[in-house]
Amino acid sequence: MSVTTPKGFRAAGVTAGLKASGKPDMALVVNDGPARAAAAVFTSNRVAAAPVLWSRQVISDGRVDAVILNSGGANACTGAEGFQNTHATAEKTAGALGVSAGDVVVCSTGLIGEQLPMDKVLPGVDAAAAALSADGGAEAATAIMTTDTVPKQAASTGAGYSIGGMAKGAGMLAPGLATMLVVITTDAVLEQAALDAALRQATRVTFDRTDSDGCMSTNDTVVLMSSAASGVAPEPAEFTERLTTVCADLARQLIGDAEGASHDIAVTTVNAASEADAETVSRAVARSNLFKTAIFGNDPNWGRVLSAVGTTDAVFEPEQLNVTMNGVQVCRNGGVGESRSLVDLSGREVSVVIDLNAGSETATIWTNDLTHEYVHENSAYSS
Amino acid sequence: MSVTTPKGFRAAGVTAGLKASGKPDMALVVNDGPARAAAAVFTSNRVAAAPVLWSRQVISDGRVDAVILNSGGANACTGAEGFQNTHATAEKTAGALGVSAGDVVVCSTGLIGEQLPMDKVLPGVDAAAAALSADGGAEAATAIMTTDTVPKQAASTGAGYSIGGMAKGAGMLAPGLATMLVVITTDAVLEQAALDAALRQATRVTFDRTDSDGCMSTNDTVVLMSSAASGVAPEPAEFTERLTTVCADLARQLIGDAEGASHDIAVTTVNAASEADAETVSRAVARSNLFKTAIFGNDPNWGRVLSAVGTTDAVFEPEQLNVTMNGVQVCRNGGVGESRSLVDLSGREVSVVIDLNAGSETATIWTNDLTHEYVHENSAYSS
Numbered sequence: 001m002s003v004t005t006p007k008g009f010r011a012a013g014v015t016a017g018l019k020a021s022g023k024p025d026m027a028l029v030v031n032d033g034p035a036r037a038a039a040a041v042f043t044s045n046r047v048a049a050a051p052v053l054w055s056r057q058v059i060s061d062g063r064v065d066a067v068i069l070n071s072g073g074a075n076a077c078t079g080a081e082g083f084q085n086t087h088a089t090a091e092k093t094a095g096a097l098g099v100s101a102g103d104v105v106v107c108s109t110g111l112i113g114e115q116l117p118m119d120k121v122l123p124g125v126d127a128a129a130a131a132l133s134a135d136g137g138a139e140a141a142t143a144i145m146t147t148d149t150v151p152k153q154a155a156s157t158g159a160g161y162s163i164g165g166m167a168k169g170a171g172m173l174a175p176g177l178a179t180m181l182v183v184i185t186t187d188a189v190l191e192q193a194a195l196d197a198a199l200r201q202a203t204r205v206t207f208d209r210t211d212s213d214g215c216m217s218t219n220d221t222v223v224l225m226s227s228a229a230s231g232v233a234p235e236p237a238e239f240t241e242r243l244t245t246v247c248a249d250l251a252r253q254l255i256g257d258a259e260g261a262s263h264d265i266a267v268t269t270v271n272a273a274s275e276a277d278a279e280t281v282s283r284a285v286a287r288s289n290l291f292k293t294a295i296f297g298n299d300p301n302w303g304r305v306l307s308a309v310g311t312t313d314a315v316f317e318p319e320q321l322n323v324t325m326n327g328v329q330v331c332r333n334g335g336v337g338e339s340r341s342l343v344d345l346s347g348r349e350v351s352v353v354i355d356l357n358a359g360s361e362t363a364t365i366w367t368n369d370l371t372h373e374y375v376h377e378n379s380a381y382s383s
Numbered sequence: 384m385s386v387t388t389p390k391g392f393r394a395a396g397v398t399a400g401l402k403a404s405g406k407p408d409m410a411l412v413v414n415d416g417p418a419r420a421a422a423a424v425f426t427s428n429r430v431a432a433a434p435v436l437w438s439r440q441v442i443s444d445g446r447v448d449a450v451i452l453n454s455g456g457a458n459a460c461t462g463a464e465g466f467q468n469t470h471a472t473a474e475k476t477a478g479a480l481g482v483s484a485g486d487v488v489v490c491s492t493g494l495i496g497e498q499l500p501m502d503k504v505l506p507g508v509d510a511a512a513a514a515l516s517a518d519g520g521a522e523a524a525t526a527i528m529t530t531d532t533v534p535k536q537a538a539s540t541g542a543g544y545s546i547g548g549m550a551k552g553a554g555m556l557a558p559g560l561a562t563m564l565v566v567i568t569t570d571a572v573l574e575q576a577a578l579d580a581a582l583r584q585a586t587r588v589t590f591d592r593t594d595s596d597g598c599m600s601t602n603d604t605v606v607l608m609s610s611a612a613s614g615v616a617p618e619p620a621e622f623t624e625r626l627t628t629v630c631a632d633l634a635r636q637l638i639g640d641a642e643g644a645s646h647d648i649a650v651t652t653v654n655a656a657s658e659a660d661a662e663t664v665s666r667a668v669a670r671s672n673l674f675k676t677a678i679f680g681n682d683p684n685w686g687r688v689l690s691a692v693g694t695t696d697a698v699f700e701p702e703q704l705n706v707t708m709n710g711v712q713v714c715r716n717g718g719v720g721e722s723r724s725l726v727d728l729s730g731r732e733v734s735v736v737i738d739l740n741a742g743s744e745t746a747t748i749w750t751n752d753l754t755h756e757y758v759h760e761n762s763a764y765s766s
Binding site for chain 1: 427428429430431457459460461462465494495496497596597598599600601670671672673676677679680682684685686687689690691692693694695699701702704714716717718719753754755757758759761762
């Protein structure tokens with residue numbers, strides 16, 4: 001159930017002293033091979049953190065030997081000094097492992113606009129390397145947590161091979177990823193191009209459709225490494241499907257632990273003219289603060305759903321819209337449907353289905369409600 | 384200081400019983416001429432309320448004799464019955480005034496998805512017509528309030544003519560307007576085409592740049608009527624400038640009374656390559672929930688400003704961005720600037736200036752912080 005579930009990987013999580021709390025704050029995942037194929041996707045935010053700028057270069061040749069991660073500081077908006085610090089972290093890791101710095105991905109998460117305390121980071125690299133273990137996945141998953149309340153791990157086993165993963169992220173979850181760091185490992189045998197295609201397809205329908213609060217981070221990274229240690233070469237389609245399952249599992253855990261949320265909401269648009277229309281409509285609803293506060297108040301306020309749908313350019317006629325909340329069709333043909341008093345929103349899981357009656361395509365965006373706890377946690381984060 | 388400041392107008396505000404609170408809930412503004420030229424802009428939400436669908440037809444010939452407004456119900460998502468109710472309201476108003484129903488604009492605000500109690504609305508029309516007075520502007524401004532805590536009025540006097548206005552709206556303030564009803568009157572002599580051009584220019588840089596919570600209403604209406612009773616024909620440019628001042632005054636009052644807000648925030652982007660870029664960047668920041676909660680917490684978290692800027696496609700280089708908060712340049716060249724401890728966010732007014740260093744264009748979006756009160760008011764609205 002972790003990044004060390006597949007054969008050929010070691011991991012560690014240690015305390016370097018970056019967090020005032022004294023909790024673990026550095027993680028290392030190493031691919032011992034025999035293969036070192038890898039793929040990655042990064043934030044599309046143009047204000048990208050130093051580790052993202054570095055790691056984009058690392059992944060360009062399709063080889064990754066290790067991923068070094070720190071919580072307790074994002075190393076974003078830190079200029080040339082910040083980039084030098086990322087470079088030094090990769091060099092230190094490479095030296096400890098006997099690999100090339102150009103094959104070491106670096107990930108950071110935490111506050112923006114502050115330099116990392118390198119006098120703690122560099123000894124932390126040594127400590128992590130010394131702690132590497134073939135069952136260190138759980139420690140690594142714990143060390144990358146920030147405001148997360150639980151570590152997030154997932155795994156799936158195919159015919160003779162497996163996929164394992166870990167993730168962190170509890171706020172700023174949005175499209176193009178978002179303060180989300182994800183490391184996925186597999187011992188399946190795949191060409192780099194197949195890994196890359198599988199990762200892009202899997203993230204497109206999972207992490208990219210996870211939109212907790214509409215905000216996009218400067219540091220998001222999802223990296224997939226293959227050791228090929230199983231000797232088993234699955235069909236790419238079967239591998240992609242399994243990888244998607246692992247990503248969906250991790251994405252679901254991220255939404256389930258989003259900062260201050262009291263509801264996990266699946267906004268599904270059906271019968272759209274295109275998948276893009278379905279995604280646009282679901283995202284517009286998922287980003288409506290009025291909708292999100294209504295769900296917090298256990299209020300099946302379908303008028304706010306329709307208001308959000310009406311801001312999009314998707315194909316639909318207003319008088320043909322239906323909205324179903326937790327199984328009750330509260331809006332029918334753009335007007336009043338079943339009684340909203342029939343809707344039970346007291347549980348954590350909420351399903352909103354918008355029927356556009358304009359085609360046959362579907363897409364779901366996973367989001368959270370907007371709560372007092374969200375306001376509290378995010379108004380106090382840096383103080 | 385009201386819609387009855389210009390000559391040729393009468394207004395009234397009465398209690399028809401639409402609000403459970405027993406507060407005034409219907410308003411009427413009548414143009415007694417001699418001219419009846421008018422212009423209007425409406426929500427761009429495709430799920431438009433019945434009164435918007437009706438009033439778009441009314442304005443198509445450029446003549447409006449009266450505007451009848453109700454709070455206590457939006458008459459949105461109410462189907463054919465809802466449209467018939469709007470029509471009946473216009474007919475009743477026309478009958479009471481001896482004008483054509485086709486020249487009566489109807490505005491509604493309140494909950495979506497419920498039919499108006501016409502047994503109260505129609506007697507309310509008669510009561511409002513009976514209460515019409517040449518100094519009834521203040522009563523009208525009070526009767527259109529929903530969650531507003533104060534009535535909003537403004538006026539400006541030129542050489543021999545004046546402009547007066549009233550507005551309501553305290554949530555869902557967003558581009559393309561938003562649960563915002565605005566009636567503006569003038570006794571200046573202007574052709575209908577000049578009125579229309581002036582209104583579009585004035586709203587483009589005022590109400591359209593007022594974005595309290597990113598949500599767009601189904602009912603927004605801004606209507607401008609000219610009686611020509613002053614006999615003075617101002618230069619269109621001078622009239623447009625004065626009209627813009629009145630609209631800006633009303634927009635500022637809307638932001639100042641936004642639901643649950645504790646800060647009024649002006650997000651200004653300067654040195655942009657285009658005005659569209661400047662507006663896009665300012666709006667992206669104004670819509671970031673992480674930025675808005677930080678301001679609520681009096682936290683000058685410029686990293687969240689840069690994160691939002693980075694999601695846009697505006698022309699800029701990340702390492703050339705500067706951010707100034709209440710006069711302190713906390714971010715310089717994309718990195719740390721002056722100490723954030725120098726920023727005082729304890730007052731209600733907040734100024735955030737983003738320098739793109741990419742041109743010479745500027746745009747400001749006015750918004751609010753995201754607070755506990757916002758969550759509270761909007762999670763309890765319909766229950």
